[in-house]
């Protein structure tokens with residue numbers, strides 16, 4: 001990479017809501033909350049040519065996010081992408097500021113956004129010009145369910161699947177995350193010991209569904225964090241045919257129903273029900289079944305459907321109006337469980353962008 005000239009650019013990645021009820025690990029929706037990463041790359045300073053990247057951070061998660069480039073998720077992913085292209089270090093004199101609107105651990109895709117920002121950062125720093133499909137491969141080596149990262153990268157209401165890989169590619173894609181994303185720099189004067197695992201080609205495939213412009217997303221966000229890993233650990237390994245068919249039937253209807261104008265509340269409310277993840281996650285999110293069962297299109301005109309956002313604890317209500325009544329009634333239910341919430345009305349966002357500064 002040429003480091004002769006200074007350059008700076010901004011990466012903007014949207015939040016996402018995954019699953020939308022029955023589409024566990026399949027569908028994602030990009031939303032208008034963003035992670036914005038401003039990057040400045042200056043020629044290496046003569047006095048300290050190898051200085052580590054300087055990271056600063058504001059907004060959501062600022063009090064907990066690591067600012068060490070070997071610990072921070074975005075910069076670790078960027079370094080992984082660079083190393084896969086034969087660039088073993090961050091460029092010297094790299095300054096990064098992250099301004100984040102996506103709350104951590106709430107089911108709004110903060111980690112997916114951080115991973116996509118990292119892939120875009122690596123691609124830009126290395127001037128790699130990676131196509132979208134290849135960027136997705138890198139993201140899927142880190143965040144192994146495709147719903148959030150795909151929607152965050154390409155934007156909109158998106159369905160995705162992971163290609164079945166042959167034995168060698170399966171092995172390449174099953175490398176422990178600690179090897180994909182080492183947490184420490186090599187010792188002074190040393191190089192990295194091992195080549196990083198290259199992602200197999202074409203892991204993820206996606207399609208964008210239509211979306212009725214009349215539908216907005218109401219995010220009801222409890223004031224506690226639930227890590228996706230914990231919310232996945234309570235899920236069973238096996239499901240009954242009855243429960244799988246229940247979800248497949250609803251998902252098939254939902255992806256078309258949300259594209260129709262005017263949207264049909266009766267069809268959508270039923271099509272946003274789920275038996276694959278929400279019933280198991282209710283133990284971690286007190287009030288979840290009451291909110292999804294008691295707030296209906298009949299009681300709340302304007303509501304289309306209501307579900308857990310991602311792994312939770314945020315509740316996603318899709319609606320054409322009546323947002324305040326939906327949110328305040330959900331708030332009242334959560335309060336009976338001692339949980340406070342915040343709520344936001346969001347639109348469907350475009351995909352991730354990289355904007356060079358003039």
Ligand SMILES: Nc1ncnc2c1ncn2[C@@H]1O[C@H](COP(=O)(O)OP(=O)(O)O)[C@@H](O)[C@H]1O
Pocket residue numbers: 035061065072073074098100103104105106107108109110111112113114226227228229310311
């Ligand atoms: N912008 C970010 N920069 C660095 N790390 C982040 C960022 N956003 C999220 N993370 C990491 O991801 C974790 C949350 O991921 P996760 O449990 O998957 O929840 P969710 O993706 O639903 O917000 C955070 O605790 C933090 O470690």
Ligand SMILES: N[C@@H](CCOP(=O)(O)O)C(=O)O
Pocket residue numbers: 016017018019024025026106107108109110111112145147148228231232277309310311312
């Ligand atoms: N399909 C995943 C989605 C996790 O989304 P997040 O926004 O909670 O990270 C799951 O349900 O586990």
